[in-house]
Every structure is written in C-alpha cells, then in structure tokens.
Amino acid sequence: MSSHREAPEISKDPVADSTDLYAFVSPDAPNTVTLIANYVPLQGPAGGPNFYEFGDDVLYEINIDNDNDGDVDITFQFQFTNVIEIGGTFLYNIGPIASLDSPNWNRRQFYSVTRIDWEQSNQHRHHDWHNYDGPGIKQLGSNLPCPPCNIGPRSTPNYPTLAGQAIQTLSDGTVVFAGQRAEGFYVDLGSIFDLGALRPIQSAHLIPVPPSAMAVNATKELNVHSIALQIPMTLLTADGNQPSDPTQPLSVIGVWTTASRQRVHFNYQGRGQNDPADVGPWTQVSRLGNPLFNEVLVPMENKDDWNQSPPQNDSTFAAGVLNPELAKLLPVLYPTEFPNLAALVASGKPRADLAAVLLTGIPLGVVSPNFQNFTGTTQADLLRLNMAIPPSGTPNNLGVVGNDLAGFPNGRRLADDVVTIELKAIAGATYPLIDKTYIPDAAVGLVNQGLTANGTDQTAKGTESYLSSFPYLGTPHDGYDVPAA
C-alpha cells in the first residue's frame, strides 16, 4: 500500500504507522496549504468496543523543509491524551453522542499542537531535546478535542456535524483537525502483490490465471486516523512571502511525517499499576514522504532502518531508486510487453528520472518552462509542493504525468492515483525527461491499476466520499452499516 504496514517493525505498531501523506494547495482557500498525515491503517469500522484512536505514547510530527536543503525547518508536533469520562462501564458510550462534550461519551481523546521553527530555536534538530519553552517553540493549541469514531446511527447520529465541531483554529490562524476519517487511498493491493499482476494487462502475465474483469479496491470502506492542517502559505515560506512565481526556489516546500516513541518502554507488573511507562528521548519509528517509497524501493532488510533515519540521509537508499527492482521485474513478469524497459535495465543506466521525482525534485524546465519543485542536490525523500502552482479546476488523477502540474508528484492530492503514476514512472514513462531518445513501451500506456475510469475520475471505488472543504477526507464509514449485509 502507500505506506500501510510497509516495514516489518512498524507493521506491528499500527498507532505509530504513517500510512499516507498529502500536501496540496487548498482548492477552496488557495492562500493556504493543506497537509494531511494519516495513521492507524486498515480500520474496520465496527472495531469496538475499543474503537481506534491515536497513540497517547507516540509523538506525531509533520516536518517541513522550506529552504531547499532537505533538512527540517518547521515541525508541527501532536501529542494525545486519553480521558475516561464516566468509568464503571465497558462501553465507549452509554447513549447517543450529539456533541463533543456529550455526557454519554466515555473514552475521549484530546491533543496538543506545538510548532517548532528550528532556525529560531536553540534545540538540536533531531530530537534529544526535552524543553517546550524557548525561542522558536510555540504551543499553538492544547486540550483540543478529537471527535469520536463513527460507531453507528444510534451512537453517533449526524456524524458530519459532530466531526465538524472538532475543526479548530489555532492561535496563529492554522486550522487543525485530528480524528477518524474515511480512507482516501485506493489500491488494488491483492492483485499487485500477487506477483505484480495488473488486471488491465494481466493476460500478458508470465503466470496466466482466469481473468478477473474488475479491479478491487483493497482499502474500500476502511477508515484511518488523520492529522490535518490548513496553514497560511506565509507561515510556511522561508521569507514569509506569499509564493506567486513557480520558478522561484522558495515557492517549494518539502514535507514528511514521522512518528516517534520514547527510547524505553516497560510494563509494571502488579502493584496496582496498569499504566506502562516510557522514558528516554523520542526515537523515530515511522517516516513517510512520497507514497510507496519505503514500500517498493527499499529492500525488506533495510525498511526498518529507513523508517528510523532522517530524509537527508536518503542517499543511503538511493540505489533502490536508481536501479529499482520493479523495473527489472516487469519485463520478466510480462515477457512480451516491456522490451524497451528491458533494454534500459540491461544498459545499467541509473534512473535519474526517478531520482529527480523522488529524491531531489524536478528541476526548472524539465517538465515545463515554468514548473519546478527542485529542493537542491541533497537526496531526500520529501513530498515536494510548489505552492505557486494554483489548484487545478479540472484535476487529473495522474497529476504531472497527466499534464496537471497541481498534482503528484507536485505535492499529492487525495484523489491522485499515486499507484498508477509510480507504476508508469518505474515502467519508463518518465525516462524521456532525461533521455529524449528513449521511447516508452506501448504497454506503459496500459499500465493502470484499473480503479479509475479515466484521468478526471475523482471517485475511485470506495473513496467517493471526499469532501469539498477541510479536512477533505470523507466522513468515516460507520460500523453499523459497514460492512453491509
């Protein structure tokens, strides 16, 4: 999946598992950028009585590089606390929850938001700091309420209104939401991980199976937990200006999300204490920039290390980008479909096109005379967004590959078909950007996971609940109705 359970260790730690990261110019508030970091993957909506929540022992962070060096300049930190309001019951709620202060709601979650401007602070950039006071460090909000999970029509009637109460404006004007949402990422996971089967071209697969006509969205009707921010661009740029010229380097930000746990965790036994204890500095256990990076481009034995490392060390993992395993596999799995890709792989030429897309950003003039999202030569897996590119009135879910510069890999919007985009890129669609003589195989045009009807289809199966305003991800599926009988 994008980054759901993408590494051995984090697959066993769902509350710290970053699943998707989105960054886009807000279509209904174009002076702002929306950042969404998702955690706690693959939630079955009926998962009670202990419904899903953020980890109260996890430090969640959204990090931003705004001066093109691959290192963090701004961090938004989120920390959560749980409260038992009623007690004496096993139930999540003892009646309908009509408001966020409902007396019927037993287990609630609250959170704080802290912004760190690292240039102004006197703290070391990579944790081991333990002081919330001081220059450059500002708590923007505390005791902010999460909405409950969407349980069903009796417990959480009128859920959209209830969840809307959890949209808060912070002290600097940033808007925030943290809570359950409908999964927005779509993928035919069962097909792709069955030896790279792509249903639209599976008749050419090395191992023939009876054809399955319809693609299957493996994340359909599942939920996720989202941390969403809508931030004025002037609070993100290094010079404090509103970006207006897409050719200017400072119009570009690089974004990644991390989750950290304290170094040591232990459980008390007996003595009437049931709260585990955590001590020591925060230690990164999960990271996400571009979708599928760790999932597809990093060998299994290195995935946990990748999750623990900072982006500016990603030259360590560049080999998987420059010589991707999947590019070698496609001509093997589809023996008749990718002769040009096979020749490219055999040549040993490094995939500088993929390195630009994923590790440095695309330099000015490569895709378009007025487009770039280049963040310098430091190789770092960042989700890069040129904020001077306005939202598209007719978004194409293939993003830049579909000639829509407002979509992935210029940031990432909810409906962008990132699986298809990256499959096409790895199959050779983007290699002509650096070698005009290279002709992608005809099959590249057919490479598609088959979950969208066409480029303008914004309603991939099971994800049709996107909202037109913040936090954009749809109302979570409720456990009474989903799964359906």
Add this chain to the structure above:
Amino acid sequence: MEPTSRRQFLKRSSAVAAAAGVAAAVPATAAKALTSHTAANPEPKLPDDPSVDAPVVAHVTDVRKGLVSLYTGDREINVKDRRLAAALYRATH
C-alpha cells in the same frame, strides 16, 4: 534521528535495570552491592520532591568500559563509570 528502535533497544540490551528509584527493582543481594555504604562514602541524600519517584532505566552498553546510558523522563544521560557498570552487572547476575 536515533538509529535504535524500542524493540531493538530491548533486544540488544546487555543489561537493563528498571526501577522507580533504581534499588527497588533488584534482588536483595544485588541491592546490597548497589547500596553498600561506608562512613567515607555515605548514602547520598535525595531531594524531598516527586522527582525521586520518576522511573529510571539503566542500560549498560559496555560493562568493561563502564558505559551506562540512563533514561528518565525524556532524557538520556550517558555516563562512564566502571563501578556503576560493575555494580549493575553484579545486580543482574
């Protein structure tokens, strides 16, 4: 960021002693090793505040060199103290 995960840390620990005020968690013989005091080396006085109840974890990373990492709150304190490392080793063997 730090290159050690929580699980790896626990897996790699050569010796870990966890206690709310170190001595409470170790066996009596070990406690003796950690708490033997003489007139020349009296027991240090503790502050009379809640900080003494905070959990402390000691990770002996190299007992021969006396390298010990101490964790409390959200801090890590690295010390080089062969006597402390040896005492912790004896407390766990």
